[in-house]
Amino acid sequence: MFVRLLIVFTVLAALVAALAYTKYSQIQRDIAIFSQPMPPPTVAAAVVTARTWEPTLAAIGTVRAVEGVDLNNEVAGQVRDILFESGTLVKQGQILLQLEDDVDQADLEGLRAAERLAQIKLDRNRALLKDRAVAQGDVDETLAQLDQARALVKAKEATIRKKAIRAPFAGQLGIRQVNLGQYLAEGSAIVPLQALDPVFIDYALPERDLAQLRVGQTVQARVAAYPDRLFAGSIQAIGPGIDQGTRNVPIRARFENRDLALRPGMFARVATRLPAQDAVLTLPREAIAFNTYGDSVFLIEERDGKTQVQRRQIRTGAVRGDEVAVLDGLTAGDRVVVAGQVKLTNGQEISIQPAKDQPDQTAADQARPE
Structure with a gap:
C-alpha cells in the first residue's frame, strides 16, 4: 500500500515539475521577445x-440675375391672349400677354372723331378771323378744345398699349401664373423674367482684405450643380462702405453665362485671385x-x-x-x-x-x- 502511494506521489511530482519547466520556458521566451527593441514606426x-x-481669398456668394422682375399689369382687364410658354427665351419688346381692349379701341375711335371735329372748327375759325367774322377768343377756345381732344386720344392710346404686356428686356421666362380668360386686377403677377447672360455673383470679404481688391480682378466660382466645372469672372463693383454688423465689404462679380448653367439663387464658392x-x-x-x-x-x-x-x-x-x-x-x-x-x-x-x-x-x- 505504501509503495503504491509513493509511486503516485512520484508521478504527480514529475508532472508538476514538467509543467513548471514548460511555463518557465515560455516566460523566458516572452522576456527575450519584449526585451528586443521595437521596430521604428x-x-x-x-x-x-x-x-x-497664386493666393486667393475664399468666400461664399449667391448668383443673381443682371436683370430680374416679376411681370405684372398696370391696368386691370381680362386676359384675351397668352403669347408665351413657360421657360422660353424672349426678346426685348416681345408681346407676352394681351388684355381685352375692344371697348378701349371703340372709345379711341370716338376720341379721334372729336379730335378731327376740333381741328375742323379751328381751321374754320382761323379763316373767319382773317375776315374779322369771329373774335380771337373764339379761335383760342377751339384751339384749347383741339388740345384737349388730342390729350384724350393720347391717354386712351397709352391705356391700350398698357393692355399689351411686353418683355422689358431679353431673358428667360419662368412659370406662367395666369390663365386665359382670367380677370387681372392692377399689379397681378403674370410671369417671372430673368436675364441670365451674363449673371452676377454677390459675396463679401473681411475689411482687412480691402486693400487687395480692385475692379476687374479675376474671380473663380464653383457651384454644387457642376462640381467639376470652374467658372471665371471678374469683379465689377466693390461696395463703398463696410457693413457694421459683419465688418465685411460687399463685392459683385460678373460672369459670362452663355450656356445658362448659372441660375439666380445658386450657392457659389468664390475665390478672388491675388497677384502671383x-x-x-x-x-x-x-x-x-x-x-x-x-x-x-x-x-x-x-x-x-x-x-x-x-x-x-x-x-x-x-x-x-x-x-x-x-x-x-x-x-x-x-x-x-x-x-x-x-x-x-x-x-x-x-x-x-x-x-x-x-x-x-x-x-x-x-x-x-x-
Whole structure:
C-alpha cells in the first residue's frame, strides 16, 4: 500500500515539475521577445518645395440675375391672349400677354372723331378771323378744345398699349401664373423674367482684405450643380462702405453665362485671385498639426546614422486647395512627416515609406540646398 502511494506521489511530482519547466520556458521566451527593441514606426514623408504661389481669398456668394422682375399689369382687364410658354427665351419688346381692349379701341375711335371735329372748327375759325367774322377768343377756345381732344386720344392710346404686356428686356421666362380668360386686377403677377447672360455673383470679404481688391480682378466660382466645372469672372463693383454688423465689404462679380448653367439663387464658392508670388514654400495640409498653441510639423533629420524626427514650430500662410504656404520655420528641401504623426515623439527613430506622388529620399537630397 505504501509503495503504491509513493509511486503516485512520484508521478504527480514529475508532472508538476514538467509543467513548471514548460511555463518557465515560455516566460523566458516572452522576456527575450519584449526585451528586443521595437521596430521604428513607418511614416510617409513630404518635401518642402518652393514654387510660384497664386493666393486667393475664399468666400461664399449667391448668383443673381443682371436683370430680374416679376411681370405684372398696370391696368386691370381680362386676359384675351397668352403669347408665351413657360421657360422660353424672349426678346426685348416681345408681346407676352394681351388684355381685352375692344371697348378701349371703340372709345379711341370716338376720341379721334372729336379730335378731327376740333381741328375742323379751328381751321374754320382761323379763316373767319382773317375776315374779322369771329373774335380771337373764339379761335383760342377751339384751339384749347383741339388740345384737349388730342390729350384724350393720347391717354386712351397709352391705356391700350398698357393692355399689351411686353418683355422689358431679353431673358428667360419662368412659370406662367395666369390663365386665359382670367380677370387681372392692377399689379397681378403674370410671369417671372430673368436675364441670365451674363449673371452676377454677390459675396463679401473681411475689411482687412480691402486693400487687395480692385475692379476687374479675376474671380473663380464653383457651384454644387457642376462640381467639376470652374467658372471665371471678374469683379465689377466693390461696395463703398463696410457693413457694421459683419465688418465685411460687399463685392459683385460678373460672369459670362452663355450656356445658362448659372441660375439666380445658386450657392457659389468664390475665390478672388491675388497677384502671383515667387519662391513660396508649400506643404501638404495633412503634414501640419494645427492647434491653439501654434502650428507644427515633425521634421525628419539624420543623426548618428539614424533617421529621427523633431517637432518644429512653423508659421503658416494662405491655403490653396491641399497646399499650405509656410512663412517661417522651414527651408526648401526639408523633409517632414506627412502621415503617421500621431505615434511620434521627439527624437524617435522612424522608417520612411514615401507617399504617393511624393519625391523619394534621393529627390529630397537633391532638393536640399547646399
